[in-house]
Structures are given as structure tokens and as C-alpha cells.
Amino acid sequence: xxxxxxxxxxxxxxxxxxxxxxxxxxxxxxxxxxxxxxxxxxxxxxxxxxxxxxxxxxxxxxxxxxxxxxxxxxxxxxxxxxxxxxxxxxxxxxxxxxxxxxxxxxxxxxxxxxxxxxxxxxxxxxxxxxxxxxxxxxxxxxxxxxxxxxxxxxxxxxxxxxxxxxxxxxxxxxxxxxxxxxxxxxxxxxxxxxxxxxxxxxxxxxxxxxxxxxxxxxxxxxxxxxxxxxxxxxxxxxxxxxxxxxxxxxxxxxxxxxxxxxxxxxxxxxxxxxxxxxxxxxxxxxxxxxxxxxxxxxxxxxxxxxxxxxxxxxxxxx
Amino acid sequence: xxxxxxxxxxxxxxxxxxxxxxxxxxxxxxxxxxxxxxxxxxxxxxxxxxxxxxxxxxxxxxxxxxxxxxxxxxxxxxxxxxxxxxxxxxxxxxxxxxxxxxxxxxxxxxxxxxxxxxxxxxxxxxxxxxxxxxxxxxxxxxxxxxxxxxxxxxxxxxxxxxxxxxxxxxxxxxxxxxxxxxxxxxxxxxxxxxxxxxxxxxxxxxxxxxxxxxxxxxxxxxxxxxxxxxxxxxxxxxxxxxxxxxxxxxxxxxxxxxxxxxxxxxxxxxxxxxxxxxxxxxxxxxxxxxxxxxxxxxxxxxxxxxxxxxxxxxxxxxxxxxxxxx
Numbered sequence: 070x071x072x073x074x075x076x077x078x079x080x081x082x083x084x085x086x087x088x089x090x091x092x093x094x095x096x097x098x099x100x101x102x103x104x105x106x107x108x109x110x111x112x113x114x115x116x117x118x119x120x121x122x123x124x125x126x127x128x129x130x131x132x133x134x135x136x137x138x139x140x141x142x143x144x145x146x147x148x149x150x151x152x153x154x155x156x157x158x159x160x161x162x163x164x165x166x167x168x169x170x171x172x173x174x175x176x177x178x179x180x181x182x183x184x185x186x187x188x189x190x191x192x193x194x195x196x197x198x199x200x201x202x203x204x205x206x207x208x209x210x211x212x213x214x215x216x217x218x219x220x221x222x223x224x225x226x227x228x229x230x231x232x233x234x235x236x237x238x239x240x241x242x243x244x245x246x247x248x249x250x251x252x253x254x255x256x257x258x259x260x261x262x263x264x265x266x267x268x269x270x271x272x273x274x275x276x277x278x279x280x281x282x283x284x285x286x287x288x289x290x291x292x293x294x295x296x297x298x299x300x301x302x303x304x305x306x307x308x309x310x311x312x313x314x315x316x317x318x319x320x321x322x323x324x325x326x327x328x329x330x331x332x333x334x335x336x337x338x339x340x341x342x343x344x345x346x347x348x349x350x351x352x353x354x355x356x357x358x359x360x361x362x363x364x365x366x367x368x369x370x371x372x373x374x375x376x377x378x379x380x381x382x383x384x385x386x387x
Numbered sequence: 388x389x390x391x392x393x394x395x396x397x398x399x400x401x402x403x404x405x406x407x408x409x410x411x412x413x414x415x416x417x418x419x420x421x422x423x424x425x426x427x428x429x430x431x432x433x434x435x436x437x438x439x440x441x442x443x444x445x446x447x448x449x450x451x452x453x454x455x456x457x458x459x460x461x462x463x464x465x466x467x468x469x470x471x472x473x474x475x476x477x478x479x480x481x482x483x484x485x486x487x488x489x490x491x492x493x494x495x496x497x498x499x500x501x502x503x504x505x506x507x508x509x510x511x512x513x514x515x516x517x518x519x520x521x522x523x524x525x526x527x528x529x530x531x532x533x534x535x536x537x538x539x540x541x542x543x544x545x546x547x548x549x550x551x552x553x554x555x556x557x558x559x560x561x562x563x564x565x566x567x568x569x570x571x572x573x574x575x576x577x578x579x580x581x582x583x584x585x586x587x588x589x590x591x592x593x594x595x596x597x598x599x600x601x602x603x604x605x606x607x608x609x610x611x612x613x614x615x616x617x618x619x620x621x622x623x624x625x626x627x628x629x630x631x632x633x634x635x636x637x638x639x640x641x642x643x644x645x646x647x648x649x650x651x652x653x654x655x656x657x658x659x660x661x662x663x664x665x666x667x668x669x670x671x672x673x674x675x676x677x678x679x680x681x682x683x684x685x686x687x688x689x690x691x692x693x694x695x696x697x698x699x700x701x702x703x704x705x706x707x708x709x710x711x712x713x
Contacts (some may be wrong), residue, residue: 220654
């Protein structure tokens with residue numbers, strides 16, 4: 070008897086929690102620009118997964134990447150054979166953009182994971198404990214917030230690239246670019262602060278809610294409350310922030326590479342643009358297409374972010 | 388009285404922050420290795436004796452704490468030392484670049500601020516109208532477009548293809564850029580400003596409009612707006628006096644932050660347009676590891692930002708009576 074009641078109430082809560090996300094999805098589906106963004110991201114993922122199949126020429130350490138040069142087709146404008154044209158040094162821009170997509174995804178995902186972990190931890194702890202903990206953490210956050218992070222990202226990237234001996238780490242057969250990972254870590258460290266502030270604000274508002282008070286009076290430990298009550302309730306916000314972080318991470322990494330501070334062993338979209346900048350007046354296609362790829366990717370993440378923020382935070386809608 | 392006290396207290400609070408930031412930057416840089424070795428690594432014509440002389444000249448043989456204290460002493464006396472490349476005094480380099488960066492930034496920040504107010508208000512009032520969709524689309528385009536790519540596309544169209552505007556630099560002398568066939572120094576300077584200002588204004592504008600639109604949507608739903616409208620106050624006054632006053636505070640914060648970070652310039656935009664400013668100088672200095680110049684620019688920016696933050700807080704208290712300074 071007892072058992073049956075419990076299982077039924079469990080079913081009940083399971084269904085309810087599923088429907089919260091289902092409601093959000095239903096709202097998201099009505100958000101046309103959000104769906105367009107989602108479609109673009111799916112296309113990007115497919116391209117990255119099949120990059121070796123789609124790209125007509127292999128990625129750069131492979132000498133075959135310079136085949137257009139040997140065929141006498143360097144610095145050619147876009148054509149059927151080279152849809153995005155070829156560079157002065159004789160590589161196919163289309164292939165390089167396709168190969169670059171995996172690095173873009175790597176940057177978007179890792180920067181988001183690191184900076185979200187930092188900002189969620191700081192935001193929850195700071196908001197929940199308040200007082201001295203909050204004071205100290207928020208002063209630190211402010212320092213990160215106020216200073217022009219791009220300048221520090223550039224300087225730190227330059228300095229820490231000096232210490233890179235091996236260009237790649239081999240993790241279970243997957244080659245992870247060391248220099249790019251350094252840039253990723255630096256971008257995350259300088260990017261979490263504003264999100265921590267947003268999350269702290271949410272936690273402060275939630276702390277006064279009855280279900281938190283109830284958990285407290287039942288003797289739940291702060292860790293339990295933070296993990297089981299506070300975190301699930303800020304998850305919608307975190308998801309929206311994560312999408313926006315992906316957008317800004319791609320943008321910042323592209324800028325870092327474009328300015329020449331990126332990983333010299335990784336051909337990212339920003340680096341493609343850096344390499345061909347001096348030939349801008351003649352070989353414009355080598356600049357325009359990689360930049361267009363950055364733009365479309367960032368746009369896709371921002372569109373999804375806007376759609377999610379409308380779908381997950383109904384109180385922001387009228 | 389309270390105000391003076393507040394400003395003094397905030398100024399005292401800045402001291403540890405300035406020292407902390409200089410210490411962190413200094414340690415990160417000088418722990419990276421011997422700057423002379425790094426700066427001359429690609430130059431085979433320099434002998435070890437010359438390197439030794441340079442180290443002696445820049446005081447790099449002392450332990451790092453001694454070097455830092457000496458740097459701090461010079462800093463307090465307003466001296467940032469000499470660049471590792473060419474040995475020009477850092478103060479001189481910075482003061483020759485500051486104006487170009489400030490000019491570019493101030494014009495763009497203010498333009499973006501004043502355009503975003505009518506655009507944001509109109510877009511919120513006419514929510515879901517064609518105009519709102521236009522403004523919102525332009526804004527999302529603005530926050531998504533990489534500024535360097537946007538700059539390059541503008542250069543390709545307006546400089547290389549149409550030949551209307553110069554693509555690089557801040558001044559054309561000795562060859563002035565002809566505007567409508569007229570060669571004039573002022574017009575030449577304006578012509579050089581058009582493209583970088585467009586790029587920077589656009590980037591700032593997008594953030595401003597999104598912030599203001601969201602704020603206005605929130606405020607327009609409040610009861611006091613309904614009450615104001617019901618009592619027959621002209622719509623213009625309701626919008627710009629009652630609603631905007633409450634929706635504009637985040638925008639003012641952003642304005643304060645961007646004016647503070649103004650001298651950080653836009654390293655990316657300045658590089659694309661070869662603008663002779665602090666941002667581009669910082670990029671070159673970091674690429675070449677010109678540590679004294681990097682320290683100098685970093686400290687100037689730090690101080691500017693701290694002062695701008697203080698001013699922003701004061702303006703905040705003036706605009707919003709709920710905020711008190713104490």
C-alpha cells in the first residue's frame with residue numbers, strides 16, 4: 070500500500086518535471102529565429118563530424134593540402150573547383166574552413182564548460198552564503214568585470230604559448246591542440262565574471278523562497294540545498310548563459326587568432342584570416358569566407374540563446 | 388561634505404587595486420623569461436656582450452622583486468621607463484597615441500549612445516512591428532558579427548572597390564584624401580574616421596539597443612506608466628520622462644564602463660584599420676613582448692577605468708535617488 074503511493078507520487082513528479090522542459094520546447098518551437106539558429110548549429114555539427122569526407126583537400130600538416138599550388142592554381146578566385154577560392158600559398162579555402170569547424174566547436178564547448186563551472190560555483194556559493202563569503206567573491210568578480218579582458222587574454226596567450234613544446238596531446242587517439250587549449254583556458258578565466266553576477270542574483274532571489282526555507286528547517290545541509298534545490302532551479306538561466314558563452318567564445322578566439330596570438334599549430338578560422346590579411350587587396354575571398362563562417366556560427370548561437378531565453382524564462386515575456 | 392569624503396575613500400580603495408594589478412601583470416610577464424633574450428631571439432647579429440649590456444641598461448640583472456620595486460618607484464613619479472624596441476620613453480609613445488584612440492572611441496561611444504535611445508524606445512513601444520523586427524535584427528547582427536571581419540568587408544567595398552574612403556591610418560598627410568575633389572586636412576581626417584567609427588559604433592549600438600529595449604519592455608508594463616497615461620500626460624512625456632528614466636540605468640553603467648575602458652581602445656578595430664592608437668600599440672607590444680610599454684599601457688588603462696567607475700557611481704546616485712553614496 071505504502072509502496073504503491075510512493076511510486077505513484079514519484080511518477081507524478083517525473084511527469085511534471087518532464088513537462089516543464091516539454092513546455093519550454095513547445096515555446097521554443099514557435100520561436101522561428103531560434104529554430105533557424107538551431108538548424109545552423111546542426112549543420113555545423115554535421116560538417117565538423119564529416120569534415121574529412123566533405124573537404125576536397127586534407128588539412129594542413131598533410132602536404133596534399135597544397136595541391137592547388139602544384140596544379141598552378143594558387144590565388145584563384147572562387148570557382149566550381151574551389152568554391153571559396155585558393156590562397157596565395159596555394160591552399161583551398163573551402164577545405165580549410167571545413168576543417169576549421171572542429172576547432173570552433175572545441176573552443177565553444179570547452180570555454181563554456183569551464184566558465185560555466187566557475188560562474189555557477191561562485192554564483193551559488195556567493196549568493197547562498199552571503200556576508201563575508203559574498204563580499205570577498207564579489208570583489209574578486211568585480212576586478213575581472215571591470216578590466217578590458219581582451220588585453221589580458223592577448224598578453225597571457227602570447228606568454229603562455231612560449232612554453233608549448235609539444236603541439237598536440239594524444240588523448241585516446243584524439244589529437245588535442247595544446248596552444249588552443251591554453252587560449253581556451255585563458256578566455257574562460259577572463260570570461261566567467263559577468264555570468265557569476267547574474268547567477269548570484271538569481272540565487273539571492275530564490276533564497277527567500279519557501280521551498281528553500283522548508284529544506285533548511287528540515288535540517289538539510291547547505292551542500293544538499295545548493296546541489297538539489299538551488300542548482301536545478303537556476304538551470305534554465307545557466308542554459309541560456311551557456312549558449313551566449315558559446316557565441317562569445319567563438320568570437321573572442323577568432324579575434325585572438327586573427328591578431329596573431331593564437332595557436333600556431335592549429336588552423337582556426339581566425340588564423341586563416343590572419344594568414345591572408347596581407348593579401349587582402351588581391352585575394353579577398355581568403356578573408357571573406359572564413360570570417361563569414363565565424364559570423365554565421367556566432368549568429369546561430371545568439372539566435373538559439375534568444376529563443377531559449379524566451380522559452381525558458383516565461384516571466385520575461387508579456 | 389559627504390561627497391568629498393566618499394570620493395577620498397574610493398580613491399584610497401583604488402591604491403591596493405592598482406598595486407595588485409601592476410604586481411600581477413609584472414610577475415606574469417617577467418616570469419615568462421628574459422625579455423632581452425626573447426626580443427633578440429631572431430636576430431643573429433647581436434652578440435652575447437651586447438645582450439649583457441642591454442640587460443644592464445634596462446636593469447634586468449637584479450632579482451624580480453627589486454625590479455618591481457624600482458618600477459613602482461618610477462611609476463609613482465610618473466615614469467614608465469623605455470621601450471625595449473628603439474628605447475623611446477614609454478611616456479612619449481603613449482602620449483603620442485592617446486589622442487587618436489580617444490578621438491575614435493569617444494565619437495563612436497557617444498554616437499552609439501544617442502542613436503540607441505530613440506531606436507531602443509521605439510522598438511519597445513512598437514513591439515512586434517516591422518520597425519521592431521528591423522531594429523532587433525540589426526542588433527543581433529551587430530552582436531554576432533566579428534568586428535575585424537566587418538571592418539575588412541567595409542574596406543573591400545568602400546576603399547578597394549569603390550575607392551571612396553581611405554582604408555588605413557588616421558591622417559593622410561602628405562597625400563591628403565580628396566573629399567568631393569577637395570583636399571583639406573580636416574576633411575581628410577574625417578574621411579579616415581568614417582570606416583572605423585562605423586564599425587565601432589555598430590558594435591556598441593547593438594549592445595545598447597538590446598539592453599534598452601529589454602529595459603523599456605519591462606518598465607512599460609508597470610502600473611505607474613498606465614497611471615501616467617490614464618491621467619492624460621502626453622505619450623512623448625510618458626515615454627521619455629517617466630519610462631526612459633527607469634530603463635536607462637543599465638545603459639548608463641555600460642556607458643561608464645565603455646568610457647573607462649576607452650583607452651583600451653579596440654585593439655581589433657585599430658589593427659584592421661592600421662589606426663595609430665593605444666590598442667594597436669598594445670597588440671604590437673604584446674607580440675614583441677615589449678614589457679615596459681605593455682606595463683605602461685596597462686596602468687594608464689587601469690587608472691582611467693577606476694576613475695570612470697567612480698564617476699559612473701556618482702552619476703548613478705544622481706540619476707536614481709534610491710541609490711545613496713556612503
